[in-house]
Amino acid sequence: MKRTEDAGELREIARRIRIEILKMIHTAGSGHPGGSLSAVEILVSLYFSKMNHSTKYAKRDERDKFVLSKGHAAPVLYATLAECGYFSKSELASLRQMDSMLSGHPYAPSTPGVEITTGSLGQGLSQANGLALANRLNGYGSYVYCLLGDGETQEGQVWEAAMTAAHYKLGSLIAFLDNNDLQIDGFVKDVMGIEPIGEKWKAFGWHVQEIDGHDFGQILQAIENAKMVKDQPSMVWCHTVKGKGVSFMERLAKWHGTAPNADELKKALAELGAGGNG
Numbered sequence: 117m118k119r120t121e122d123a124g125e126l127r128e129i130a131r132r133i134r135i136e137i138l139k140m141i142h143t144a145g146s147g148h149p150g151g152s153l154s155a156v157e158i159l160v161s162l163y164f165s166k167m168n169h170s171t172k173y174a175k176r177d178e179r180d181k182f183v184l185s186k187g188h189a190a191p192v193l194y195a196t197l198a199e200c201g202y203f204s205k206s207e208l209a210s211l212r213q214m215d216s217m218l219s220g221h222p223y224a225p226s227t228p229g230v231e232i233t234t235g236s237l238g239q240g241l242s243q244a245n246g247l248a249l250a251n252r253l254n255g256y257g258s259y260v261y262c263l264l265g266d267g268e269t270q271e272g273q274v275w276e277a278a279m280t281a282a283h284y285k286l287g288s289l290i291a292f293l294d295n296n297d298l299q300i301d302g303f304v305k306d307v308m309g310i311e312p313i314g315e316k317w318k319a320f321g322w323h324v325q326e327i328d329g330h331d332f333g334q335i336l337q338a339i340e341n342a343k344m345v346k347d348q349p350s351m352v353w354c355h356t357v358k359g360k361g362v363s364f365m366e367r368l369a370k371w372h373g374t375a376p377n378a379d380e381l382k383k384a385l386a387e388l389g390a391g392g393n394g
Contacts, residue, residue: 121165155329186263249286
């Protein structure tokens, strides 16, 4: 797997991953395209540029680790892992099938490259805390990355975990908030407002950066900035677009958990430059 910080190369990887996300969800007939598409640039930045990981040394203790706290966005993780070479892209077509290695939510025992089983929202940051504390106790200099959804931060456990990370000064923990403004029932602000976002995380003792979550330059720089902070956990607050990359999916709650039909898939793939066959 080639590592790069070239924005053009990263955009091409992101395009391929978006294509795979749409194809696998269509084939499964269920899944979560909106929040998977909004997080693509974040995962591409991590796995293809900044994370210390390798398919050859997938269990090396000193590796960096990634926790997908918003586990329903599993398609973006699976497509990224397949692009990295953790398993064949042909496996993506088995998403949500019986006996598949690709469950509807990440399941660590069955899927190469998945570090933590997630899906019950609000728990991933607590698990990331545990991994970061373990790194400290073992003397590893590696990082733990965690992706949360904005609607997910309505969960109380997120804030217990936020306090814990600050209390233990987990500078090796870098979290990302996929702030696409929508959840299954509509706009986050209407369901349960989470503002003021930056001020809240700062008040809980976190180092906070606010960025465009689709701009590779901003994401890569934010990760480097976070690594300079040794005595605080870091939150990279990412403004994103639900359904990013597919015009008729963007900014619509409908696409939180709806699979595209054949015509919609064809239209989406055409927008991504893949034609009808991907």
